[in-house]
Amino acid sequence: MKITRAIVLAVALSGSAASHANDTAIGDDNGTITFKQLPHVSMDSEALFISEALVTVDYVFTNNGPADVVTPVAFPMPPAYFGDSDHTEIENFKVWADGRLVNAEQKWVIRRGEVDVSDQVRRWGWTTDDIFRLMQGGGTPKGKKPLPSHWFDTNGEPLITISKYHVWQQTFPAGKPLTIRHSYVPSVTTGVPQSWSTLFEAYGKETCPDKALIAGIEKRDGEGGWEYNFLSYILTTANHWQGPIKDFKLTIRKRQPTDVFSLCFDGAFKKTDPLTFEFRQSDFRPTRDLKILFLRRRKPE
Incomplete structure (x- = not known):
């Protein structure tokens, strides 16, 4: 026996044009496009890796219900950007289910505010x-x-906004774990080097730089300014699965040991090597999305 859910596209996205997102199931709710809860499918683990050059996510899901569930799953891209700032696009998106490369369909979604039009x-x-x-x-x-x-x-x-979605039909077998992995080159907002004070004026409210970080930057300040990349990741869609994420791991990696990064996050990171910082927690429920500002000191010419 298989339970098949109606297929339709897309979901509300908000925030920066440089956002990314967790996989989530989608469906048709009387003509209004919304996330669909999957009450019997739990996210047993999520290992999220974020750098300026690569994002990878490894999930393990389990369908705890009595029957297989067949549902469309979507990866939403950020809204297409038409502003003046330097902005890169997501590239080389790939997804695997149980180790097999998935052929995801690409669809465009037009939204006015929270409404799919x-x-x-x-x-x-x-x-x-x-x-x-x-x-x-x-x-x-x-x-x-x-x-x-x-x-x-x-x-x-x-x-209005227009966004691309990668959509595929996914079977969650009853009583069995399912691994899903995706990777891509992330979309970032960047620009010419700026003073650290200018950057924190623009991004500080979203990325929560603390006093110790600011003090360290002040000591290294000088001519040339700071190169930067601002990256957002939609994490709260993980709350659409059954229960919390049983085992959540977030890894953030810098390019160089002297780089710094800042984000608003309710948890402490452990430095595992000069470039890598990790956070791990059981029964994790994300309460906010990730917005990360990477900074590196530009060498004067």
């Missing part, structure tokens, strides 16, 4: 390319119905 926009005859042109300063395509005026701010800028 993808089907509505497409019923009006708009294509994904039309939305991209609109977001880049274009107007209503010839022959297409204009989008509602309240979908734009007072400056005429669209109040």
Whole structure:
């Protein structure tokens, strides 16, 4: 016996354009796209590795129910970015289930605030390319119905986002563990070197630099400023599985021993080598998403 859940795309994402996310099951809720709880599937472990160049996540799930569950699982990309700051895209996304490479389907999702308007926009005859042109300063395509005026701010800028999702159909076998792994080159926000005070003014509220970190940076300050990468990771979607994460491990790795990083996090990291910091906890329930600011001292030319 197999329980098959309806397949539809996508879920609310908020925050920085440089966000990433945990895998989560998705489904159709009377036309509103929402995360779907899987009440019988637990996340037995999650090992999350984050660096500026690579993100990997290894999960073990167990379906504790009496029957197999077949459901679409989605990895949501950050909303496409159309601003002025330097911003990289997620690259080389791969996913494996029980060691086998999965062929995930790519779909685009259009959202206005917390509402998925993808089907509505497409019923009006708009294509994904039309939305991209609109977001880049274009107007209503010839022959297409204009989008509602309240979908734009007072400056005429669209109040919508468009995001890519990797979606695949996944079987969670009854009573058996399932391993899922994915990896990718993360999306980061960066720019020309800045003073540390300017960077903390921009990112400090999101990344919680403490007094000891600031004091250490002040001692090393000088000409040239600080190179930086800002990276976000959506962690709270892990709460959509049965119970807490039974065994959670977070590893953050710097590029160089002299680099520093800052994030808001309720837990202490253990330094395991000059580049690597680890946090581990049983029965972990994430209460906030991760926003990490990596800094390195730029050498004067």
